[in-house]
Amino acid sequence: xxxxxxxxxxxxxxxxxxxxxxxxxxxSPFSNLRWYKQDTGRGPVSLTIMTFxxxxxxxxRYTATLDADTKQSSLHITASQLSDSASYxxxxxDWSGGSYIPTFGRGTSLIVHP
Amino acid sequence: xxxxxQSPKYLFRKEGQNVTLSCEQNLNHDAMYWYRQxxxxxxxxxxYSQIVNDFQKGxxxxxxxxxxxKKESFPLTVTSAQKNPTAFYLCASSIGTATEAFFGxxxxxxxx
Numbered sequence: 001x002x003x004x005x006x007x008x009x010x011x012x013x014x015x016x017x018x019x020x021x022x023x024x025x026x027x028s029p030f031s032n033l034r035w036y037k038q039d040t041g042r043g044p045v046s047l048t049i050m051t052f053x054x055x056x057x058x059x060x061r062y063t064a065t066l067d068a069d070t071k072q073s074s075l076h077i078t079a080s081q082l083s084d085s086a087s088y089x090x091x092x093x094d095w096s097g098g099s100y101i102p103t104f105g106r107g108t109s110l111i112v113h114p
Numbered sequence: 115x116x117x118x119x120q121s122p123k124y125l126f127r128k129e130g131q132n133v134t135l136s137c138e139q140n141l142n143h144d145a146m147y148w149y150r151q152x153x154x155x156x157x158x159x160x161x162y163s164q165i166v167n168d169f170q171k172g173x174x175x176x177x178x179x180x181x182x183x184k185k186e187s188f189p190l191t192v193t194s195a196q197k198n199p200t201a202f203y204l205c206a207s208s209i210g211t212a213t214e215a216f217f218g219x220x221x222x223x224x225x226x
Contacts, residue, residue, distance in 0.1 A: 004156070034214070036217075041202075041220065041222070042219055042220065043120075043204055043206075043218050043219045043220050044157075044217050045217070046214050046216075089156070089157070100210075100213075102159075102215075103156075104156035104157040104158075105156050106154060106155055106156045107156065
């Protein structure tokens with residue numbers, strides 16, 4: 001069964017500090033990996049998407065890495081801001097029967113304190 | 115202004131009643147999805163549709179029904195057969211099933 005595990009479950013940091021969120025997956029065959037940011041009570045918003053051949057992708061202060069051999073990804077947030085407080089969700093998709101089937105992680109809840 | 119719109123934002127239902135959640139998109143996307151989100155859990159797929167007049171069950175379709183009569187609309191009905199319907203429901207759409215999904219703002223359903 002495809003699985004996506006995220007760690008830590010929750011994280012508290014001070015404004016201005018960096019942090020790294022982890023995502024391990026067992027999805028096969030791998031199609032792509034996405035990181036989403038979800039503010040409380042809102043829909044998720046895409047941050048990055050990476051395919052098998054990509055190992056780094058940046059979006060402003062967000063940098064995602066992918067190691068397809070070890071099936072691990074990380075999301076690094078640089079110089080955190082209060083607005084970064086949200087849940088960060090890792091989503092890994094496989095390609096099954098002509099359709100892309102995403103598996104969602106449970107998310108990491110990030111709180112940035114002033 | 116293109117996007118995906120869910121309504122209402124909050125919905126209360128009495129036990130035993132059916133209720134329909136609305137999802138409309140003007141992005142000209144072929145694929146649409148319904149997910150359920152519970153506290154501490156990842157999103158779980160209820161139904162998805164790759165094209166008008168066609169839809170497929172996801173992982174937790176029991177107690178739910180959908181229709182896709184128009185490309186722009188993918189309403190979800192939560193029936194009385196759904197034993198634990200209180201949750202946050204998210205609708206999404208994408209150009210195709212292999213492309214990025216855009217999410218609506220969600221509907222929080224509470225059974226009272």
